[in-house]
Amino acid sequence: MRNIRRFVRIALFVIVASWLHYVMPQQDIARITSTEIIRSDFSSFNRMFYAQADSGSVENPTRDLRLINTERKATYFFGLIRGGNETMVYRNEDTGWIYPPYFKFDSSDLQAESAASISTTEPYDWVVITHYGWRLRWASIYPNAVSVRPAPSEDFRPFPWLNMVIFALLIAGLLFLRAMWRQFRERTVDPLADKVGDQYDHVSADISERKGRVSRWLGTWRKK
Amino acid sequence: MQFVRLVLFGFLILSVLYMCISLYSRSIRREKLEDEWDENPPEGASPEKRASFILDGMTKYESGLRKKLILLVFIIPPLVVGAIIYFIN
Numbered sequence: 001m002r003n004i005r006r007f008v009r010i011a012l013f014v015i016v017a018s019w020l021h022y023v024m025p026q027q028d029i030a031r032i033t034s035t036e037i038i039r040s041d042f043s044s045f046n047r048m049f050y051a052q053a054d055s056g057s058v059e060n061p062t063r064d065l066r067l068i069n070t071e072r073k074a075t076y077f078f079g080l081i082r083g084g085n086e087t088m089v090y091r092n093e094d095t096g097w098i099y100p101p102y103f104k105f106d107s108s109d110l111q112a113e114s115a116a117s118i119s120t121t122e123p124y125d126w127v128v129i130t131h132y133g134w135r136l137r138w139a140s141i142y143p144n145a146v147s148v149r150p151a152p153s154e155d156f157r158p159f160p161w162l163n164m165v166i167f168a169l170l171i172a173g174l175l176f177l178r179a180m181w182r183q184f185r186e187r188t189v190d191p192l193a194d195k196v197g198d199q200y201d202h203v204s205a206d207i208s209e210r211k212g213r214v215s216r217w218l219g220t221w222r223k224k
Numbered sequence: 225m226q227f228v229r230l231v232l233f234g235f236l237i238l239s240v241l242y243m244c245i246s247l248y249s250r251s252i253r254r255e256k257l258e259d260e261w262d263e264n265p266p267e268g269a270s271p272e273k274r275a276s277f278i279l280d281g282m283t284k285y286e287s288g289l290r291k292k293l294i295l296l297v298f299i300i301p302p303l304v305v306g307a308i309i310y311f312i313n
Contacts, residue, residue, distance in 0.1 A: 052226075055226070096226050097226040097227045097229070097230045098226055098229070098230060101305070101308065102308070102312055103305060103308050103309045103312055103313075104312050104313065105309075105313055106312075106313045109313075146312060147312065179248075180244060180245075180248045183248055183251050183252060183255075184247075184248070184251075187251050187254075187255065188251075
């Protein structure tokens with residue numbers, strides 16, 4: 001029983017953590033090498049990793065997908081360790097009015113901005129690409145670029161202030177929910193349970209008393 | 225259409241949140257009043273007087289600023305969404 005509970009807890013933690021890792025903004029230092037548009041036919045599996053058509057348009061099974069090809073600084077272990085250069089492809093989609101709540105409507109502008117900062121000859125222009133999502137080759141999914149801004153230098157390491165704020169708010173919200181739940185239990189559930197327990201005690205006392213009466217009556221028939 | 229859906233579901237969720245928070249806040253207030261009375265009950269304290277003291281405090285709470293502040297639940301999220309839209313786009 002305890003092992004099952006532990007397993008459920010760990011599974012829940014892994015799911016929430018990977019969901020947060022997918023949805024939270026991350027910043028990459030990259031150099032844009034080109035931009036392109038490919039037609040994409042989503043499968044029922046990788047459809048859930050893509051947003052919907054541009055927020056003003058209608059949804060069709062097939063549509064064009066804006067991509068930003070880059071060479072970026074590889075990062076490992078949540079960006080704490082930095083490796084060499086690697087290629088990375090970002091998609092550039094409207095998230096629109098729903099999940100994830102980035103409310104991004106300016107994909108075309110972002111595409112123009114990234115095209116404007118294409119840098120293929122030295123000295124390179126490095127940019128900070130804010131994005132969310134994963135690159136999974138076997139599922140053909142790309143991280144979604146949210147914004148592009150020039151980076152001061154190649155070695156610039158942006159600090160995730162926004163993520164800190166979001167995490168702090170999430171933790172505060174969880175603590176608040178917990179406080180609410182505790183108050184609810186203390187003031188509403190426990191008194192009710194006490195009452196029920198009380199009643200149960202009364203009933204069981206009653207029953208045992210009756211039993212006592214019956215057995216006493218039976219006892220009168222027994223030989224002393 | 226998406227926008228309508230966001231507004232509808234957002235309103236529903238925020239309403240549930242509002243109800244939960246106002247119940248919680250009321251419960252906290254009542255508990256504080258009870259504790260305040262129980263800590264040093266005045267001369268000639270009786271259960272009726274205690275009940276009326278708590279009722280008094282609760283009516284004060286119902287018309288106070290604190291209760292109205294809970295309405296911020298409906299105001300802050302749209303402001304946050306507006307800020308996100310402004311900064312992202």
